[in-house]
Amino acid sequence: MDLVVLWGWVWAWAVGDLSVLICATVIGLMCSVNVVLWVLRSTGRLRPRVPTEVVKAA
Numbered sequence: 713m714d715l716v717v718l719w720g721w722v723w724a725w726a727v728g729d730l731s732v733l734i735c736a737t738v739i740g741l742m743c744s745v746n747v748v749l750w751v752l753r754s755t756g757r758l759r760p761r762v763p764t765e766v767v768k769a770a
Contacts, residue, residue: 716740 720736 714740
């Protein structure tokens with residue numbers, strides 16, 4: 713489990729605010745998705761999207 717999400721859950725549980733829990737979960741998931749995409753790009757499994765205008769110009 714992502715540490716950001718876990719920390720957010722603990723803090724939200726201590727505060728008792730559901731909106732904080734939801735925000736922490738969303739932020740944690742976004743961070744996790746960004747890390748996964750970066751790893752895929754760095755390993756060459758996912759090619760960065762190139763706009764078609766750049767391809768036509770080249």
